[in-house]
Amino acid sequence: AQSVTQLDSHVSVSEGTPVLLRCNYSSSYSPSLFWYVQHPNKGLQLLLKYTSAATLVKGINGFEAEFKKSETSFHLTKPSAHMSDAAEYFCVVSDREGLVGGFKTIFGAGTRLFVKA
Amino acid sequence: DSGVTQTPKHLITATGQRVTLRCSPRSGDLSVYWYQQSLDQGLQFLIQYYNGEERAKGNILERFSAQQFPDLHSELNLSSLELGDSALYFCASSPSGGSTDTQYFGPGTRLTVL
Numbered sequence: 001a002q003s004v005t006q007l008d009s010h011v012s013v014s015e016g017t018p019v020l021l022r023c024n025y026s027s028s029y030s031p032s033l034f035w036y037v038q039h040p041n042k043g044l045q046l047l048l049k050y051t052s053a054a055t056l057v058k059g060i061n062g063f064e065a066e067f068k069k070s071e072t073s074f075h076l077t078k079p080s081a082h083m084s085d086a087a088e089y090f091c092v093v094s095d096r097e098g099l100v101g102g103f104k105t106i107f108g109a110g111t112r113l114f115v116k117a
Numbered sequence: 118d119s120g121v122t123q124t125p126k127h128l129i130t131a132t133g134q135r136v137t138l139r140c141s142p143r144s145g146d147l148s149v150y151w152y153q154q155s156l157d158q159g160l161q162f163l164i165q166y167y168n169g170e171e172r173a174k175g176n177i178l179e180r181f182s183a184q185q186f187p188d189l190h191s192e193l194n195l196s197s198l199e200l201g202d203s204a205l206y207f208c209a210s211s212p213s214g215g216s217t218d219t220q221y222f223g224p225g226t227r228l229t230v231l
Contacts, residue, residue, distance in 0.1 A: 032217045043119060043207060043222035051217040090160065094216040103216040104173055105150070107160040 002027040002095045006108035014116045019063075019078040021111045023091030026072060033074045034092040035065055038110075044090065050074065061085070086115045120144065121223035123208050129229045135196040138226045140208030142189055146221070148172065148214030149191040151183055154225070155204040166191060167214035195228070203230045 007022040025031060035047040048059025055067040065076045074091060091108040120143035130136055142149050151163040153176075162175035166185035177183075180198075185191045195202060205225045211218035 034219075036222075043121075043224045044209075045119070045222070046219045049217070049219060096216065104175060105162045105165075105220070107152075107162070109159045 002031065002093050002104065002106050004091050004093050004106050004108040006089075006091050006111045008111050009109065010112050010114065012114040012116065013081045015083055016080050019076070019081045019085065019113065021076040021089050021091075021113065023074045023076065023108060024072055025074060025091070025093045027093055027095045029096045031093045031095040033065075033067060034094070035059065035063070035074075035076050036090045036092060038088045038090065040087070047076070047089070081113075081115045083115050083117065086113055088112050119221040119223065121208060121210050121221050123206075123223035123226050125226060126224070127227050127229075129231065130198060131231055132198055132200060134198050134230075135194065136198065136228065138193040138195070138206055138208075138228075140191045140193070140210075140223060142191070142208075142210030143221050146210035146212050147189065148211045148218070149185055149189070150209040150211070150220060151177075151191070151193050152207040152209065153204045154207060155201075158204075160207075163193070165214065172214055198230045200230050203228055 003026045005024045033050040036044040038044045048057045050067045058064045063078045088110045094105045096103045122141045124139045148167045150165045154160045163177040165173040183193045207225045209220035209222045211220045
């Protein structure tokens with residue numbers, strides 16, 4: 001069965017400093033991994049996704065994530081935080097339920113990013 | 118704007134009642150997903166439809182049901198409502214319903230059960 005663990009419920013950084021949001025997953029097959037962002041009172045928007053191509057994935061707004069199978073991790077990074085990055089970030093795994101089953105989408109608990117001026 | 122619309126935006130009702138939430142997917146998307154977001158449970162996948170057929174089921178209660186119509190819009194029916202059903206309900210759509218699809222989320226329907 002698949003699962004997602006976001007290791008930090010809150011992360012606080014200063015504007016202009018690097019961002020690291022950590023995500024570990026567990027999956028039985030070949031998962032697809034996503035990061036979504038949710039700004040206050042808004043729906044979710046895709047930042048980036050990994051679907052078994054390049055392990056370093058670049059997304060929107062300067063974010064990127066690296067898929068590390070040996071560590072079962074998919075951490076999200078950004079070199080320099082901006083005030084507009086303050087939001088909730090969700091790591092997501094999507095994988096088959098079995099050899100003939102459909103697939104399920106599992107969301108992590110979310111990491112709230114605070115950016116200080 | 119993701120192109121996914123949800124109505125109503127807000128819904129306030131009483132325990133024991135039944136409500137229907139509606140979702141229109143992005144133009145061309147065949148798959149629709151429903152999620153529940155609450156403070157204690159986080160974002161929970163409820164159910165997925167693809168071209169009118171149920172594709173995957175998550176943590177959906179028996180009191181809840183959904184369907185996708187021939188025009189591809191979807192409705193989520195919640196019955197015998199309890200206080201704990203108060204949450205933000207999101208609909209998402211994707212082109213083909215596969216595990217690599219990007220899901221495009223609507224703005225959500227906030228349900229308050231009093």
